[in-house]
C-alpha cells in the first residue's frame with residue numbers, strides 16, 4: 700500500500716444513483732483489500748443505502764435550520780448546502796483520523812446546489828487528498844433520446860468546469876432499460892451516428908444547436924465515454940474501477 704489517499708466524488712442529476720453506487724463502490728474496494736470510507740455530504744437526505752463513516756448530518760441539522768430561521772424546505776436546503784463548506788475542517792479531521800486509501804464521497808441530490816453555489820467547488824478544491832476525481836452519472840432512464848443525452852452531456856461538461864477535476868462518465872441503471880443502453884452507447888461513441896439520430900429526432904433549430912454542442916464538446920476534449928454500470932447487478936464495476944485507477948494514478952495501473 701502506497702499510503703496515498705484518493706477522494707472520489709459522486710455527482711449527477713437528482714435520483715441518478717449516486718447513493719446506491721456509493722453503497723457498492725465501498726465494498727468493491729474493501730474486497731480488494733483497500734481501506735475505504737463513505738462520506739455523506741447531503742444534509743437533507745433522510746435515508747441512505749449505506750451507513751456513512753463520515754456524515755455531514757452530524758454537523759448540519761436541516762430541521763433545526765428550518766425552525767431557527769423560519770425557512771421552508773427549499774430555503775433550508777440552500778442554506779444547508781452553503782454551510783457544507785464551513786464544516787470542511789471537521790469532515791477533514793474525521794477522514795484523516797481514519798486515514799483510508801479511498802474516500803467515496805456522496806453529494807447532495809440537488810446538483811445545482813452543490814455544484815453551482817460556492818460550497819461544492821470549495822469542498823472539492825480544498826479537501827486534502829493525493830488525487831481527486833468526480834464520477835458523473837448519466838441516468839439511463841433520463842438519456843433515452845439523443846437530445847436528452849446531449850443535454851446531460853452539457854451538464855456534465857459544466858460540472859467538469861465548475862469543479863475542475865477529472866471526470867469519469869457512467870451510464871447508470873443499465874439494468875433498468877433493457878437493450879436501450881446499447882443505443883445510448885452507440886450515440887455516445889459515434890458522433891456521426893449521434894448527429895444523424897439527432898437530425899431525425901429534433902426540429903431543425905434544436906438539431907443545429909445540439910450538433911454545435913456535440914462538435915464543441917468533442918473539440919475541447921470534454922467528450923463523454925460512458926461506462927455502463929448497474930448498482931443492482933454490479934455489471935460494469937470492473938470497467939469503472941479500471942477507469943478510476945487510470946485517472947487517480949495518472950495512467951499507471953497499480954495492484955491494490
Ligand SMILES: Nc1nc2c(ncn2[C@@H]2O[C@H](COP(=O)(O)OP(=O)(O)OP(=O)(O)O)[C@@H](O)[C@H]2O)c(=O)[nH]1
Nearest residue numbers: 713714715716717718719807808872875929930931
Ligand atoms: N434498477 C436500478 N435502480 C437503481 C440503480 N441505481 C439507483 N437505482 C435506484 O434509483 C433510485 C435513486 O437512487 P439513489 O442512489 O438514491 O440516487 P441519488 O442520485 O443518490 O439520488 P438523490 O441523492 O436523491 O439525488 C433508488 O430507488 C435506487 O434504488 C441501478 O443501477 N439499477
Ligand SMILES: [Mg+2]
Nearest residue numbers: 717718741808
Ligand atoms: Mg443520494
